[in-house]
Amino acid sequence: MNDLNKANEINSSQDGVSGHVPELLGRNIAPLGEIIEAYPIRAGVSADRKYKVHFYGYDGAYLLRLFDETALAFKRSEFEALHRMQAMTVHCSRPIAMGRWETEGTYFLLVSYIDGADAQRTLPTSPKPQQLRVGMQAGEELSRISCYPAPEGMESWSNRYIRRTQQELDVLKSKGITSCGVEAATAKIRSSANLTATRPSVFLHGSFQPANLIVHGGRLAGVVGFGGFDWGDPLYEFARLGLYSRGVSTLFCTGQILGYHGGQEPDSEFWELYALYAASGAVSLLAQTSENENSELTTAIEWVDRLAKDHEGFSNVRPSWFAAL
Secondary structure: OOHHHHHOOOOOOOOOEOOOOHHHOOOEEOOOEEEEEEEEEOOOOOOOEEEEEEEOOOOOOEEEEEEEHHHHHHHHHHHHHHHHHHHOOOOEOOEEEEEEOOOOOEEEEEEEOOOOEEHHHHHHHOOHHHHHHHHHHHHHHHHHHOOOEOOOOOOOHHHHHHHHHHHHHHHHHHHOOOOHHHHHHHHHHHHHHHHHOOOOOEEEOOOOOHHHEEEEOOEEEEEOOHHHOEEEOHHHHHHHHHHHHHHHOHHHHHHHHHHHOOOOOOOHHHHHHHHHHHHHHHHHHHHHHOOOOHHHHHHHHHHHHHHHHHOOOOOOOOOHHHHOO
């Protein structure tokens, strides 16, 4: 599933809840005990079977995910990451339990359920001060997420970044995908990739955008969607900002940047890397979308051209919308 599809999906753990699931009632999951209410969550693109569940004697809801054994190792890593996020006071689902389900070859992951609606749907109609506030809160959360260092012995971020980006550029060339925005992004990558040489590697959420941010009562309630996590430069999390989030709310985007930097405008080093990673995000989007329907590829190219225009063909590292407070 490519990121363009993800950006167009309703958040998978917050919407699409429908009628009861009788076969789950009475099932026991330690340490919470017996399930007394269970509703399937049909929205989203994950292969997991997802349910909003309630347990006897406990207030609040929980998210139950059932998945195949082939995903077990990755889910264990995600479960551990959520524990680390809790220790860093990141507002996200609290990991409760993980183990083998009653059906052979099936496993479960149980986390707390975050009430609210995803920011992708709520921000466009929210008051402007709220859009900025949610963005700043998102930036603060992102700064805490990046405090989780990568495992020792991991290959350098620069090597991984350059190899992956070259592979994506090769895809674009082989498919003949081009536009003014594509050419500008490619040139930016070629001229600035050396900036990654000394950059650190930390935990990356992997899809930090409004669709994975839950808003409740006009404030950011939590971050979801950790299933696509990775390791790399913490500023690489901003690669999607000018593509996906920008189309939802430029005030949110401005707020995220300011919130990440403690309310202050960032320095020139940030902007240089921001522009590089924005160009990289554009190339990634097009490479991922290259096998999709023509309409999706057309939309992706339009997003990339808009991104390049925001940066005046990447002659400016700071996007034009940032000053629009």
